[in-house]
Amino acid sequence: MMITITGTITMRHQHRITIKDVAKTAGVSTQTVSRVANDRPDVAVATRKRVLQVIEALGYRPSELARSLIQQRSYMLGVVTAGLKYMGGPARALNGIASQAEELGYAILLKELSHFNTGDLQPLLESLLSRQVDGILWAVPEIGDNHCWLEEWLPGITVPMAFLSMALRPNLVVIAFDNLAGGRLATQHLLSIGRRYIGHIAGPLDWWEASQRKLGWESALQDAGIQPKASHLAEGNWSSASGEAAFSRLLDTYPEMDAVFVANDQMALSALQVACRRGLRIPEDLAVVGFDGLAESAYFWPSLTTVCQDQHQLGSQAVFSLVNRIEALNDGIIPPDPLSVILAPELIIRESTVKV
């Protein structure tokens, strides 16, 4: 920083104000300072006042680090994310996580996975644990078998955990949206407006969320007596670019298509663009439903009917559940059985399916 250019590098090693400094200056023992700093009773009014003055004067702040060490409690939550770059999911959830953690007085120790299927998670978990996090929030989407480490390692993890956006598992705290229900919602809506040739642009199908949405599409069709075929489906990778390609393929393999359910808003966006380019009228020739409920989707052209997930709430809820568990354990309460939370997505109907 060198704000004070005159300072040498020793400024970095300048004496940190410790409890000892305060004790010495105030002429009391360190325990007394500790009591005052922690707002405990059993301190004479006069003593408290004097100590507080010294604390103020010296600018003393207790080291959370030392406290964490001694109390075996850090008020830090380990949060592991992956795919922050996918604006739809983890990034918005992180927002909710951060707000709620702040609210509840916890700091966040953030780790971003560089790959979804990272081979060795052990170092990462140990790095969190070695920093004494009070709990771990796993906000990594479930893809393929990238959660298979759970069976093996979980027993070794000594702090409560919560998991975001993955398949329910017994004995785990999972906070997720009901993606299958969301897929059904979208498809049923398309059926309800009289469409029978309903295609689907899926997300990458090794993602749990993508496969659930697809299942929802299939099951709603089957309920309506329609048999979905492979040619009615195209797979993307969540990006708008992949959505463009998938939609083009679908137009070829499923020419009768009069509606399409797209697994996220970004891919739906490019489907709309391609449709416009080809002169397809929306919703007359083709009805389009997206998924996520991005704020921007109301301003697509035409505005997009979409299945809305409040990711902020998801993250917030996860932190809430996790902290609840942490504090119950800490208070010596035997925690209730792990409680998973399934949130219901919501359909927002707009111009891409219903003419205003």
Next chain:
Amino acid sequence: MMITITGTITMRHQHRITIKDVAKTAGVSTQTVSRVANDRPDVAVATRKRVLQVIEALGYRPSELARSLIQQRSYMLGVVTAGLKYMGGPARALNGIASQAEELGYAILLKELSHFNTGDLQPLLESLLSRQVDGILWAVPEIGDNHCWLEEWLPGITVPMAFLSMALRPNLVVIAFDNLAGGRLATQHLLSIGRRYIGHIAGPLDWWEASQRKLGWESALQDAGIQPKASHLAEGNWSSASGEAAFSRLLDTYPEMDAVFVANDQMALSALQVACRRGLRIPEDLAVVGFDGLAESAYFWPSLTTVCQDQHQLGSQAVFSLVNRIEALNDGIIPPDPLSVILAPELIIRESTVKV
């Protein structure tokens, strides 16, 4: 977790494997274990081997917490963000921050400000400092005078800091895009395709970034001998909804308008929608330029010409600069004067300004 339902709550207080356990089991002193764990020389081959075996067998991992306390160094970076919900800026930067920190072996202690103009920043800074972060990255957009605390408190902050997206200040490490240049770039492009009636939809003008983009617009117009007027400008709040309102106002106050420079892609999106709704042809009747370079903007209808900022790189660069400084100080090297980094935005030309 209650994976082992049989366990009582004492499982939480299960003995953590410490250096003492290893020492006792291996029949050596704790220092020897420490030497082995830290890969130091001066340990007999046989001893090292035995200790390593015990470490492995017991599953011992050193407490980073204890290390941090003793070494006065935590390998944690305090990162303060605000407005994660604005998908354009901080959220994408955080992605770059997280990746680069991971890369360099630092953990991130994340704090999200609930309000941009939060009155009392002191507790927040102290909470970071009391956890011994090695440096602080301030990723809060500069709004109004919300950075005024700098003058007063900075001298009291004992660790290196870096700042994202704010006005340059002497003696501070600032990593930012040249928003003014970006505004000029956008406006000059519109001039170059023959437009003379160029409006501007600004972001909230108390944001430094918004005001810089507006200045860029003004200065480019003035260079072209055009005097921008108040009626050529409308202010939004970055959201698509606000962009819709601002654009509608602008159409009223500036009917001759044949081009508009919009301060972010989200607001540009709704401008496109309104234009379509009103039957304006883009780019013939109205050319539109956005700002940010969201991946999705290539799939707007029509695809959006925009000033691209690589926020990922911004965040990554900031961490790089910060860690450099930290390690220089730590190695006892007198750090070079604070070096700010200004990144140049880039114009991406698409259909909203140039017919293909």
Next chain:
DNA sequence: CTGAAAGCGCTTACAG
């Protein structure tokens, strides 16, 4: 090559 001592900055019993 290895260990006893001291200490990082606190808090937790335990005396008085």
Next chain:
DNA sequence: CTGAAAGCGCTTACAG
């Protein structure tokens, strides 16, 4: 109401 002692889990000199 207050303090001396012990300790959280490590590492840093210092002896040997």
